[in-house]
Amino acid sequence: MDRGRHCTYGVISRGGYALIDDSHAPSFDRSDYPTSNETWPWFNGISWTAPPAEQCGINEQQKRQCGVYGITKQQCESSGCCFKEDGRSSKDVPICYYSTKSTQDLYFLGHGLDYKQALKDFTQLSGPIPLPPRYIFGVFFSRYWAYASYDQKEIVREYVKHDIPLDVIVTDMDWHITAYKRADKGERDQAGQGIGWTGFTFDDHLFVNHQNFLQWCKQLGLKNTLNVHPASGIQPWEERYEEMARANGIDPSTQKYVPYNATSKLYVSTWFDKVMRPLENEGIDLWWLDWQQGEDWVPSPPGLNPTIVLNYQYYTNPYHWRYTNTRPALLHRWGGLGNHRYQIGFSGDVIPNWDTLQLQLTFTPTASNVAYTYWSHDIGGHVTPPDAELYTRWVQWGAFSPIFRTHCTKNANNDRRIYTYPWSYFSTLQHFHKLRQSLLPYIYTQARLTFDTSVGSVLPLYYNHPHHQEAYTFNREYYFGESMVIAPVGSPIKNDSGMAEWSFWVPPGEWTNLFTMERFVGPIEVNSKFTIDELPALLKSDSIVPMLPNHVPALGQSHLVPHQIKWIAILGSSKQGSGMLYDDHGDEANYYDQNTFAWTKASYSISGDGKNVEFVISKMMGSFSNMPTHRQYEVHLKSVLPATSVRVNGQVVSAELYNDLVPITNDKNSFAYDGSTLSVVIKIGVAQSVRSDVKIQIEFANEISQISTMNGFVGKLKRFIKAKNMLDDQWGTRTSVFQDDYPNLLYAAGMGEKLSGVKADDAARTLSEFEKYAKIACDELKNITNISPSLQSKLNAQLC
Structure with a gap:
């Protein structure tokens, strides 16, 4: 890592240990709400003074780094540390260091190369990685644009018309009252910020009836989030100004604004209760926070980062979460070690180019090293229009990333609506949007495993292969859950071939590329070329992946408990395989209690002369509210030749001609063969009780996986x-x-x-x-x- 960058060190290392210096981190007290006797822990700082000069005369080889690289003298001495006046920090000599009398609060994690256990130990100390609501893993639409409610409705209609999945509508800052013309002339508000950048009142020029618009979205199963720049506090033109002013001891007749104060429990409590809560009651599901004022805006206690302050406050907001049983969620920036407790991450504005895309491919899995696994990037970049090829590759990465959110800045030529792109790109862009939707059961299952194990769902290769150098070298490749390894293409297509050159590493074992069905036995390095609709997406040959069937509605599917599940299995040389499906309510806060979740196992075994397969969907273990009593299934067995017969629970199933446009038919079981994907497709339309096993016997004319062609x-x-x-x-x-x-x-x-x-x-x-x-x-x-x-x-x- 470049020490000049302001980053956070991970809690793992190839050296086998990590040391966390928590000496100057503020702690929490046990204070109450300002308006009740209930407890809402607040920030409790430690006061430090600069040490006397005689305590700073330390041999350079013995100086211990205090604070971050690039720290100022004031920041250093307010942390009780010594500051090197006549030099710069280097790799070996820190500019800010502990005195001879300093004490440190250190945590030593000795883990060898068991990185997964290191993460578990870290979260045992600092708190678990929460399970976000299911809808978070769906498809977001976002664009910085002055959309009116009727504009956004038209976008939703276009998504339906073009059969593009959509789950969350993000409305950037133009939802509230703005003053662009005045701001463009340099006018500032009372807080000294650009006027109109902060706002908490719907602009009724664009949202004539915002309550109706939000309810219109709810009718379609869509979630809503709004952008918030909080730095200007509550200005006099805000709808809730008078209430906020009085609650904070300001006479409203003075028209003096209510200053933003992140560490004032009175300000934050009244802000949440009187300003934000009414908007939430009208239909806002989560907030997109956009703090842009750096790390020095918190007056006290020293060392407190305003980003993590906001994240903590919104995630624990008692003026919202105590009135509902839904899970906390927000979209905001990284606030430092410990921020994994408050998901989701927003990586901010980036310039669209191939280098940025490649950086995200490395950056995102690496964030698992601090347990911050749920990053949301501006898919396609932000500040300028990407060319269609770059955007397509970015969307492919997005389909296999933690959060799928397209976004861009306000520019008439900058657009992320995929139906505005030429057909040659739109068809691929649409395919990967739909693939993201179909992967929701798998992604949500992996998110539960992240909560249970602290291991990220987007994970560097070295967590599973710490003794292989390639697992560190191929750092733009990652595990996507337990069963997949993804290496998104991050280079442009060559004109002479119409393909992009990209290298990837196949881990030990047997793996198959989902897009080409090419089989690899690792460990092996592969140098290959990919057309615009291809990338290395490897599935372990003994795994089974739960997905949604192809024929589901475009809108609002990510928050629903699925009543139809498609199981995908690639039958390789292994005689058996399995996969798991996790289910719960999707948004209830008590997902960690008994009777709030359930697991379903699917397994297969190849028996006899290799021509017989038994596929078993085991009964659901556990229970939760709104749990389905019955389900319909599709089973796709890939890399096989046609089956001669299929039985479901002992009953013979009729063979039909394969037709990918025909969904599961109620009260009918059937099987077919898709020659274009070499797949036996079994459709179980007779709804099966989730409390009983479903046993499927498949017979083949040829031995499984013995056809080299x-x-x-x-x-x-x-x-x-x-x-x-x-x-x-x-x-x-x-x-x-x-x-x-x-x-x-x-x-x-x-x-x-x-x-x-x-x-x-x-x-x-x-x-x-x-x-x-x-x-x-x-x-x-x-x-x-x-x-x-x-x-x-x-x-x-x-x-x-």
Whole structure:
């Protein structure tokens, strides 16, 4: 780490231990609310004075760092430490150091290379990582723009029209009264801030009836959050000014503003009770805090960071949470070690470029080292428009990130609405939005495991592979939950190939890329190339992943307990595998108590001669309010040839033609084969009791995973289909390119369709023909001379 940056050291190290210096951290008292006898712990600082000069004469090799690098003299001496007047801090000699009489409050974590246990020990001392509400893991829409209520309604309609998932609407600061014209001329408010930057009153020019708008969103299952810049306090034009002024001892007739005071319990209590609580009662579900005044705005106690002050206050706000059984949630910046107790993180405004994207790929998993696992980034960057390719790669990273929130600044050319992008990008952008939605059961399950174990759901590779150097070197790659390893592509596409070059590391064991079905046995480094709709997303071959089915509504699904579950399993060389699904109410605060949550296990085993699979969905263990009594299921067994028969709880299931547009049919069980993904798809439309096991027996004509031509077939097939489309696009521009010129390419592109209708006994032979067609297709391409050299180069690179 660059010591010049203001960062927080992690609680793990390759040296096997970590030392936390908590000497100057403020503590909590046990004081009451100003208006009742209930306890709301408040900040209790420690007063320090600068040590006398004789206590600062210490050998440089023995000086102990006090405070952060870059600390000022005043900050240093107010912490009771010595300040080096005539030099700069370096790697070995701190500029601010403890005196000979100083005492320190140190915590030693000796963990060897058991990093997971180190995190658990840390949270045992400092408090657990909370489980956020389920809706937090859905899809956010955000843009800094002067949207009116009717504008935002139209955006929601466009999401529905384009079948794009949406769960949370973020309204930036234009929800409240602003004064841009006056601020542009340099006018300041009474707090000395740009006028109109802080606000707590809806602008009725844009929100004529904001209560109706918020209820309109609730009817659709959508959640709402508003941006808040609190630094200017309560100005005289605010709707609640008179109440706040009187409560804080100010005569409203003076029109004197109520200053923001983060450490005044009176101010914070009345602010929450009289200003924020009415807005929450109208339908605001969480707040997006946006503190921008640095770390020196808290008058006392010394060393108190205003960011973590705000996070603590909002997360424990008794004027809201004691009136509801819902879970605390907020969106704000990192406030230092211990901030993991107050989730979610907001990383702030960034410049969209490939370097920024790559930084986020490293930064986010690394944050697990301080237990701060739930970062929300501005997907697509913030301050300038990204090109379509960069935005697409950013959205792909977002789909496999802790929080999925697109955002950008106020600029007419800066837009994150994916339906405004060209079709060639929109289709991929939409796919990854929908993939994020479908992954919700898996993501929420991993979030519960984070609460239980303190291990982040986005985790550096070295937590699971501490003895492998590659786990440290490949730091833009990470575990996404227990079963997936993701390496989002962070470099642009090459013009000659139409693909981006990207390297990744495959951990020990057998893994399969979800997008190409290419199988790897690790540990191994892989240098590969990826089209715009591909990336390395590896699934452990013995794992089962719970997901939502494809056919769910676009709006408001993330807060619901699902009544349909899709289980995905890639059958590899392992004879058995399993996965878990966690369920609870989704937003109740007492999720850690008995009878407030449940687990469901799915497992498979391959028996006999390798042609028989039993897939079991075990009965739900546990209970919670609004728990479903019955569920419908889809089971997708991937990397297999067609099944010859399927039984559900002993009953024979009929085979049907695969149709991805047909959802689960009520009161009907069926199975089909999707040749384009080499998947047996079993649909259980007869609702099953969650209190009983569901046993599925599948028989195959061929031994599981013994067909070598299956490896990577799915990815190759997609590329042949795209190649066919690229050649089709020559019509009208280069009309002498005909289908007659590439019949074997067309045969290869149609192999998925052919496999979907083939008999089980003929599937292996049919699949083996693919490589033959693919090879001849490459020869055909060489003979097509009247297409552009660029297209010729791309086709050869992607297919041959």
